[in-house]
Amino acid sequence: MIVTLSGELGTGKTTLVRGILRGLGWVGPVKSPSYALVEHYLFSSLYFYHFDFYRFDDPDEWNTTGFAEYFRPDAVAVIEWPERVAARLPEVDVALRLELAEPGRALELRAATPAGEACLAQFAALIG
Ligand SMILES: Nc1ncnc2c1ncn2[C@@H]1O[C@H](COP(=O)(O)OP(=O)(O)O)[C@@H](O)[C@H]1O
Ligand SMILES: [Mg+2]
Incomplete structure (x- = not known):
């Protein structure tokens, strides 16, 4: 995903x-991956990768770091600043967009694949 x-x-x-x-049950620290570009979280049934490509500016880094290998069927990748690596990403399942709102934030959710649609349907059922 x-x-x-x-x-x-x-x-x-x-x-x-x-x-x-936190919703998945992770109790340890959650750092912003703004320097490392990726943080790993291992759950019993899946790998969760949190990317932040804000500082990504070296196209060679994509290959030397092996980012492509993170996108597997047993993994969930959540990607901040996807615009910086857009052409390199595989097919995106769900696109989220946050904006400032008063009060708080507004979140737009868009599914782009059947898997993404199933994911958002479950989320909608959950929040009623
Ligand atoms: N839904 C929210 N409502 C109010 N403040 C928020 C909300 N989400 C995040 N913040 C605050 O906004 C600031 C920036 O959040 P952060 O998650 O680091 O943003 P980003 O990763 O988009 O740069 C933090 O101080 C955080 O506590
Ligand atoms: Mg951030």
């Missing part, structure tokens, strides 16, 4: 990922 997370700096992208991880 590939989930992109767009929005200006400070709109709450990392905070949302932290909330998703």
Whole structure:
């Protein structure tokens, strides 16, 4: 599952990922991957990767770091600043966009594949 997370700096992208991880039961620290570009979280049934490509500016880095290998069927990738690597990403399942709102934030959710549609349908059922 590939989930992109767009929005200006400070709109709450990392905070949302932290909330998703807490919802999955992760109790450890959740750092912004703004320097490492990726943080790994291992659950019993899946690998969860949190990317932040804000500082991605070297196209060779994509190959030397082996980013493509992160996008596997047993992995969920949530990606901040997907615009910086757009042409390299495989098919995106769900595209999220955060914007400042009063009060709080507005979140737009778009499914782009059947898997993404199933994911958002479950989410809609969950929040009623
Ligand atoms: N839904 C929200 N409502 C109010 N403040 C928020 C919300 N989400 C995040 N914030 C605050 O906004 C700031 C930036 O959040 P962060 O997740 O680091 O943004 P981003 O990753 O988009 O740059 C933090 O101080 C955070 O506590
Ligand atoms: Mg962030």
